[in-house]
Amino acid sequence: MKVNAGNLKKGNFVFQNNEIWQIQKADFYSPGKGSALMKTKLKSLNSGKNVAYTYKSGEIVETLSVDCMEMQYLYKDNNSLYFMNERDYNQYAIPISTIGKVVDFIKEGAKYFVYVYEDKALTIRPSTSVILKIIKTEDAIKGNTASGGARKTAKVETGVTVMVPLFVKNGESIIINPETGQYVERIKV
């Protein structure tokens, strides 16, 4: 659908430079007494990168109707991750390259929101936190203190290793930011 850039809103999907972008922020702007503009922050659905882009308010922009569906993550192979829509059992593949680092923190059997355009899965909806169980970590050595920011390695249930504080034990669950891979906090589940 073609829309005037002055009507763009947060959450809209736009197609430009051969990529699909989601608008993270859209703000009216006019420099000095200059012509009106629409300042936006765009996130690429392919690479996940964020860019700032300013449209002229009379510019015509191609927006896409992208659906967001809840799906179960099944498995992955060398190239793609496979998800299933539990309502109609249709399966969708998403290339690993478009998911990026987050792939390390996706759990088999868990549910994720997937962006779908013209029956093709684009990527998963980003989340700032994911809960994962620690499957292997050494106990802290006596004398090391929990304070002071000391860290040790821990393997989580998706198979990747992250840095955690010394007090975290085997079998406990932690919150990780999948975008950065960093430990956020320990939680009881």
Add this chain to the structure above:
Amino acid sequence: MQIKTEISNLINYRLYLTILQVVENYLKKQRYLRIELPVLSPALIPELNVKAFETELKYIKKKQKLYLTPSPELFLKRLLAHNIGNCYYLGKSFRNNEQNSSLHSFEFTMLEFYKIGSNYMEMANEFLKMIQYISKIIFGKKVIEYNGKEIDLSKFEKISITQAFEKYAGIKEKELFNKSLFLKKAREKKYTVKGFSYEELFSQIYATEIEPNLGINGYPTLIYNYPKDFSSLSKLSSDKKTAERLEIYICGIELANCYTELNCWKEQQKRFKIRKASHSVDMGLIKALQYGLKNCAGIAVGMERLGMIFADVKSIHKLRLINIVNN
């Protein structure tokens, strides 16, 4: 649209009120005269990209179109031509094409002050002294913090429009002042050019590539000498391509717009004729200039934007207790 009451902004609002009082005290001390003005006018100055709200006064079978003033300039310049001397307006201005956003509102509080015998650079220094005074009264120092960055108000970082386009956008002087070369360059930079004017592309590149770099190096930035097409009310610079107009930025936010005022009535009339206005054009300003306007400079300050910097908040609406918001 709806009315939103935002009592949680009370702390910011109180600080903003203090700033207004400090500004008035400063201007009074400097012997500027406060001018109360109408906000409705039967005619306006034709300014590029400024759209006015229209209304109608109805009386015994007669109707008179009136406009809410987008700036107090048309009134203040008449008074200056009548030798009122240094003066200011502090009050509401209205722009019909400005939607609500963090830095915009269709009605906002503007401070506009004029000084006789000054040029735009001297006026910018007057503004700098004023913000130093505000900072000293409120925080007891000349360094403020905005969005995690320290800004030292003791001096400006200065850059011309020509230097800024070269430095931040890779657009050379000859490309900047030649409309077809500029559009070609914009196309190379992957901007949508078809159907858009030089002025629209200039604004787009300015907002995208120049503004985010202004006022981020620890000092407010003064950016000066805009192409003359963007400055219909200011004197031309000696190069005749640019006008004596400047803007002042802190952390990428435009706070003030300043001109050495054009006081040649023939030149002003010529520039007015070029403008296509959607409202009745105020020719009284030309008459006032014919009467004689002394050399002077004026500066317009978005008071809520200034308040936003001192309150360290990200939107002008955070200073307001009542906001008119989009649904």
